[in-house]
Amino acid sequence: MNILVVGSGIAGLTAALHADEAGHAVTLVTKGALGDGSTGLAQGGVAGIYGPDDSAQQHAADTMGAGAGLSDPAAVDVLVAEGAERIAELIARGVGFDRTAEGALQLGREAAHRHARIVHAGGDATGAAISTVLIAAVRGTAITVIEHALLTELVVAEGAVRGIRLLRGTENDELHADAVILATGGAGHLYAHTTNPAGTTGDGIAAALRAGAAVADLEFVQFHPTILASGPAFLISEAVRGEGATLLDDSGRRFTFDSHPDGELAPRDVVSRAIARQASAQGRPVGLDARMLGAETLAARFPTIDRVTRERGFDWSREPIPVTPAAHYLMGGIVTDLDGRTTIPGLFAVGEVARTGVHGANRLASNSLLEGAVFGARAAAALTLPWRLAPAPTRAATERHRVEDRGPVAPTFSRAALQQLMWDEVGLLRTDDGLAHALATVRKWAASASKPTTTTAHEDANLLLLAEATAAAASDRTVSVGAHHRVDAGAPADAAPPRTRSSILETV
Known part of the structure; x- marks a missing residue:
């Protein structure tokens, strides 16, 4: 099969390597240079190595607990059952995880884990170590690599995804394939303050939305x-x-x-x-x-x-x-089954771009690199299997909510204005009025936007589409759970509102 992988973090690189090893012809497309994404910046480690008092079952329980009970048990079971194998694979490829003086893997503990079960490399340089090794492995194969190419659209023919459209500099291009694996990461640059690198503008999710794929849980945005x-x-x-x-x-x-x-x-x-x-x-x-x-x-x-x-x-x-x-991580994304299949035949999604169900309402620390490795490998293994549609969400993220804008007149659109709006109204602490104002403002901006032709304009269009979908999803969920916190709708005891709605970082 001719396979396109879009994205070069741990999920995309793993999927590409496994697809190549299975005998497929693989082209890997990345927005920047290989290694420019979030994986290389990851300071945390990879959860999944258990000591004598620990187990995969306890890791699953911690994952479910952090997810506020909304994680999919079947997806969590897959994650913890296959985690050790994926870590062993990384070691075999050359990732030098930190070890004790006796030579055993050094295990660390992070928030909401009941045990030390996380492996690190270079102390706080785990992502960089993994990225370096996987990129070298890709360079040593027949995988074709296309760098500095922005995904603009999915090519859909007869109800199935059969390729992608790209912007390379000022030139548009179209690539065809038997299947496309999206591994484009999240959308941290929806917000004024984010840990994400500059390229994380939700390109994959936006393209999937335009193609008609189901998305879910966009309201669950994790703030580190x-x-x-x-x-x-x-x-x-x-x-x-x-x-x-x-x-x-x-x-x-x-x-x-x-x-x-x-x-x-x-x-x-x-x-x-x-x-x-x-x-x-x-x-x-x-x-x-x-x-x-x-x-x-x-x-x-x-x-x-x-x-x-x-x-x-x-x-x-x-x-x-x-x-x-x-803003750090998006728990929601393109709905997939346990093998990365989406609701459109021919389209897979892995890593942060996907909503596998693992994270529920809040991701457990050090499960993101693990998820990318586990589900990247599973998607590659499912390329030749009969298509099984992923379950559709109970409501569409792009549902056209009727809202009354109760906020001030919207300023002229700029990316900075959008990011501040999302930070203030669709951030850590949310209200009905704030969400309504955000949704109405974003729609005004989107209605006046022109057709994008440059990379920046395409990114802005993607952010506007995701901002509307995120604000709509947050408005739909009227109770507080996990990372979605409504201070005006039955919020739990830890939700005393701040003195002002404005950004905490304005005091820095």
Whole structure:
């Protein structure tokens, strides 16, 4: 078969390698250069190696718990059952995961995990290590690689996806294939503050929406709790808290226990909201205190974080560093079955672009790289199997909600204006009025948009489409669950609203 893989993170690279090894002719298309996406930036590790008191069943339970009960049990079972095999595959390909003095894999713990079951490489450079090895493996095969090519549309013929349209510089191109595997990542640049690299503008999800594929759970956007609140967004790995670092308010109090008995190791959505509320109350970012770990341990265990924090003027071995949340990961996406098949024959989706059902309402730390490896391999294995349609969501993400705009007059469209609107109204803390205002504003902008011809214009069109779908999905879900938090609709106890609606980062 002639296979197109779009995207070059862990999911796309794994799918491409497995498809090539199965004898298919594979072309891999990527928006930037190989290695430019989110995988290479991942500081966290890969969950799935279990000690004597741990098990796949406990990992599944932690995944379901973090997902607020909305994870698909069958998808979670696949993830944990095949995780160890995928980690072993990465080791066999050459990923040098960190080991103890005795030579065993060194296991770390992160928030909402009850055990240490996460492997890292280079301390806090796991994604870079994996990306480097997988890219080298792809370069050593017959896989054709096309870099710096933006996906603009899916080619649909007789009800099936049979190729893609690309923009390469100023030239449009069309590639045909027997099947397309989307691995284009998320849409972090819907928001004013994100950990995602610049290219994450939801291109794959938007193309799938335009082609008629089902999407679901776009309202579930994960905000990472700890981004360095100084300079460009830089993530401080959850593993730092897993090693014992604490979150402090201005008085030095560990305030996260007010929201959850697990404190700093509560699920990400809870910790992010606790930080947002505390930062708003005190008018400045909260502090992440890692002093108890000592300078030597911090430098050895977290070399990238240690270097960047010092470059920005902080000595985190002597003082707490300021942190704040930022948009990090999209739990929803293109609906798939357990083999990556979507609701359109010929179209697969893997990694963050897909809604496999694993993450439910909130992703468990270090399950994203694992999901990419597991489901990337499964999609490649399913290429020659009979097509089985994935289940459609209960409601379409693009449903045309009738809304009354109760906010101020919409400003002229710009990407920055869209990102700030989404941050304010469709971010950590949501209200009915805010969602209605966001939806009405986005629709006004979309109605006046011209046909895109440049890369930037295509990205803007994709962001507008996803902003409407995300705001509509958030408006549909009138109760709070996981990362979707409605402060005006029966929110749980941890949801005391901030003093103002404006961005917490405005105080940085």
